[in-house]
Amino acid sequence: MSTDRVYLTFDDGPDPEWTPRVLDVLEQAHVKATFFAIGQHAQRAPDLMRRIHAAGHAVGNHTFSHRHPWFxxxxTARAQVRDGANALSDVLGVAPRFYRPPHGRxxxxxxxxxQRCGEQVVLWDISAVDWGPLGAAEGIAKRLDAxxxxxxxxxxxxxxxxNRPDQLLQILPLFLRKLSDRGLQPALLPA
Ligand SMILES: [Zn+2]
Incomplete structure (x- = not known):
């Protein structure tokens, strides 16, 4: 029995166009993930934010408006974190338990x-680079194979x-099948 786990995370939502499609793919594959949401996006799409939570995914704070941490x-930097946490708490009725800085900075x-807000800082080990000039489906798939x-x-x-969620979505179902074939089980981040 394999216990090899991987932790899938999705950043910068909720997005009314793309997040529902990601949720559908995850649901079809019976996969849970962690969504690092931007506070002001959650305020604009509270029902979508609640759908993420209700589906059993974990939610993390990705600051209120995704400003670059260094500038x-x-x-203001502290307020970005606190306001992001509060926006998610207000919408969901529970506080996020994870925090990821914009741009990983x-x-x-x-x-x-x-940490004062009760959130654990989470970066990442591998990036799909599903953005910018490298963010085409084929390259994303190749990076995720690793x-x-x-x-x-x-x-x-x-x-x-x-970001290119349109490109990511082209290969996301296949990526999830490959994980399963390799005995890698997507799991929620350990709290
Ligand atoms: Zn981000």
Missing amino acids: MSQR QRACMSDEA VKSGDVVLMHDGRNQH
Whole structure:
């Protein structure tokens, strides 16, 4: 009996166009994931945010408006984390337990604020690079083939600027089948 786990994460949603499609694919494959949501997106799409939660996926805080962590005052940076957490709590009725900094750029005051909010900081081991000029389906699939046991995998359900959830979705069902064939079981991040 294999216990090899992988941790799928989707950032920058909820996105009214793309998140429902990602949810449908995950549901068909009986897979649970963690969604790092942007607070102001959650406020704009509260029903969609609740659908993520109700489907049994985990939710993480990805700040209120996804500003780059390095280019704001410490006071504003802390507020980005706190306001993001509050936006998700208000919509879901429960506090997020994970935090991921925008662009993966860690800043001490923001990690500290996340911990004050009861959130564990989570980065990733492998990125699909499902954005920008490299974000075409074929390249995404190739990068995801390298996922191994224990990896936290970064993908994007939110269009936010230059992400390519349209490209990711072309290969997501096949990726999930390959994981299953390899005995890798997607699981929620351990709290
Ligand atoms: Zn992001």
